[in-house]
Amino acid sequence: MKHGSLLRRLWAATVFVFTYLLIGPTASMAASLPCDLYASGGTPCVAAHSTTRALFANYNGSLYQVKRASDGQTKDIGLLAKGGYANAATQDAFCAGTTCIISVIYDQTTNLNHLTVEPKGGNGGADNGVPADALPITAGGVKVYGASFSGVMGYRNVATTRVATSGSPEAMYMVTSGTHYNGACCFDYGNAETSITDTGNGHMDAINFGSECWFSPCIGSGPWVQADLENGLFQSGAGPSQDSTYTGDTEPYVTAMLKNDGQTSFALKHGNAQSGTLATSYSGALPTGGYTPMHLEGSIVLGTGGDNSNGSIGSFFEGVMTTGVSSDSVDNAVQANIVSVGYGGPTSVSGTLSQDSTISLKATTTCCTTRSISQQSGGTAQSGTVDTAVVTSSSSLSARQDATWIVRAGLADSTCYSFESRDYPGEFMRHFNFHIYRQPMDGSLQFRQDATFCAETGKSGQGKSFASYNYPTRYLRHYNNILYVSTDGGTNDFDSATSWAADVSWLITAPLAP
Ligand code: AHR
Ligand code: AHR
Ligand code: AHR
Numbered sequence: 001m002k003h004g005s006l007l008r009r010l011w012a013a014t015v016f017v018f019t020y021l022l023i024g025p026t027a028s029m030a031a032s033l034p035c036d037l038y039a040s041g042g043t044p045c046v047a048a049h050s051t052t053r054a055l056f057a058n059y060n061g062s063l064y065q066v067k068r069a070s071d072g073q074t075k076d077i078g079l080l081a082k083g084g085y086a087n088a089a090t091q092d093a094f095c096a097g098t099t100c101i102i103s104v105i106y107d108q109t110t111n112l113n114h115l116t117v118e119p120k121g122g123n124g125g126a127d128n129g130v131p132a133d134a135l136p137i138t139a140g141g142v143k144v145y146g147a148s149f150s151g152v153m154g155y156r157n158v159a160t161t162r163v164a165t166s167g168s169p170e171a172m173y174m175v176t177s178g179t180h181y182n183g184a185c186c187f188d189y190g191n192a193e194t195s196i197t198d199t200g201n202g203h204m205d206a207i208n209f210g211s212e213c214w215f216s217p218c219i220g221s222g223p224w225v226q227a228d229l230e231n232g233l234f235q236s237g238a239g240p241s242q243d244s245t246y247t248g249d250t251e252p253y254v255t256a257m258l259k260n261d262g263q264t265s266f267a268l269k270h271g272n273a274q275s276g277t278l279a280t281s282y283s284g285a286l287p288t289g290g291y292t293p294m295h296l297e298g299s300i301v302l303g304t305g306g307d308n309s310n311g312s313i314g315s316f317f318e319g320v321m322t323t324g325v326s327s328d329s330v331d332n333a334v335q336a337n338i339v340s341v342g343y344g345g346p347t348s349v350s351g352t353l354s355q356d357s358t359i360s361l362k363a364t365t366t367c368c369t370t371r372s373i374s375q376q377s378g379g380t381a382q383s384g385t386v387d388t389a390v391v392t393s394s395s396s397l398s399a400r401q402d403a404t405w406i407v408r409a410g411l412a413d414s415t416c417y418s419f420e421s422r423d424y425p426g427e428f429m430r431h432f433n434f435h436i437y438r439q440p441m442d443g444s445l446q447f448r449q450d451a452t453f454c455a456e457t458g459k460s461g462q463g464k465s466f467a468s469y470n471y472p473t474r475y476l477r478h479y480n481n482i483l484y485v486s487t488d489g490g491t492n493d494f495d496s497a498t499s500w501a502a503d504v505s506w507l508i509t510a511p512l513a514p
Pocket of ligand 2: 435
């Protein structure tokens with residue numbers, strides 16, 4: 001450690017202690033946010049991005065900017081309070097009746113390393129911004145939006161300030177999702193090339209999250225937290241995982257961390273962003289062959305590979321990059337703070353058909369009163385079918401989560417409803433060929449309409465019935481325990497008039513997985 005930096009740390013500690021003695025634990029000191037924690041450890045954030053919350057207790061600026069399709073106007077989305085959570089209502093009002101993309105994700109540090117939509121690169125055409133309302137979630141007890149990436153979506157800053165270059169040390173983390181990923185290159189957040197082309201080994205130092213196994217054998221099926229150091233997604237210095245217990249992170253919210261001293265060593269950590277602590281899947285030597293020292297260029301990438309390879313999908317809620325390698329105790333404090341956010345937790349209203357309430361939908365036909373609408377993918381990401389299943393309060397947590405939905409404003413019409421999966425944030429019930437699936441919102445008008453259902457009094461007189469927004473004679477119906485949108489007495493077998501009224505009538509109940 002250099003002399004100057006030791007003195008600076010001593011001075012910072014002294015100032016902290018004196019301030020504490022003088023004014024006591026103020027609200028902002030009590031609630032140290034990730035960048036406050038990194039600063040206290042002497043490894044300050046040089047970039048801090050989030051669409052959900054402030055990452056400094058004193059931050060009171062904008063989190064991101066949305067751009068609407070109707071007139072091309074933009075709007076900055078800020079916080080409900082200093083050091084707090086995003087003001088999603090501003091976005092909802094500005095984007096009402098049209099669609100919005102996230103056009104900028106602001107850097108909360110004074111470096112202003114903002115992320116804008118990534119242009120064409122060495123491998124992949126120009127990207128799109130993510131649909132601004134594709135990933136409604138709960139954080140800090142309020143509704144906020146995450147950033148949901150389909151393919152050909154990404155953000156970049158090629159002219160940053162204070163981000164590590166050459167062989168300088170840095171650390172970074174992001175909160176992402178283990179239920180929205182794929183095996184294509186490369187859902188990354190971190191340091192990349194300024195030219196948006198592959199300039200060789202060691203020119204990247206980014207967190208990668210996905211199921212692409214670059215160095216086999218991989219253990220389990222992922223998705224894994226990996227280091228994209230360029231021309232390789234590393235789980236260790238040798239390439240493949242050296243942690244036989246690490247089969248991937250499949251939780252809805254995942255903390256992914258990468259630390260790299262730029263000279264000889266790097267480390268990877270992962271954890272459930274909703275509970276518990278971080279585990280280290282690797283801590284050791286950097287790969288050989290151009291990675292020692294690193295050749296960092298200091299561009300920041302989000303959602304694609306260094307050369308803009310943009311086949312990957314993923315979710316982003318928050319992330320930071322530091323200067324210097326953070327200590328394990330700071331990493332632990334950052335994880336504890338992330339857990340305290342309560343990402344995806346239940347909202348205050350539950351069991352009612354009202355926006356952001358968590359519910360289950362129970363069949364009313366006499367055959368089937370133990371059955372609720374339930375996604376059926378069994379844990380595989382993307383595009384599960386949605387049917388009815390027997391689920392009770394004594395069923396497994398995963399079965400109860402499969403049968404739990406978050407009521408959202410209708411994606412095509414806010415007077416109607418869309419139903420977001422409890423354990424697949426950003427994925428909604430939608431019909432396709434009149435069958436019901438659970439799929440990620442892709443921002444298209446077709447998806448928005450297929451995922452919007454308008455509530456009426458239950459056709460049998462019990463509960464509610466849900467008319468398809470774009471096929472208004474068709475209602476959400478179970479038939480042979482499979483879910484459809486069905487017309488009373490229509491031409492398909494699942495349109496059968498027998499017990500139609502009961503099959504389209506649903507009880508809104510308390511969520512099976514609160
Ligand atoms: O290292 C994996 C990927 O390989 C990088 O992200 C990209 O630049 C290259 O195609
Ligand atoms: O479910 C009926 C239609 O099938 C949907 O509107 C469309 O997405 C698909 O072709
Ligand atoms: O979905 C279960 C039953 O299957 C429905 O109640 C009936 O219409 C069909 O036979």
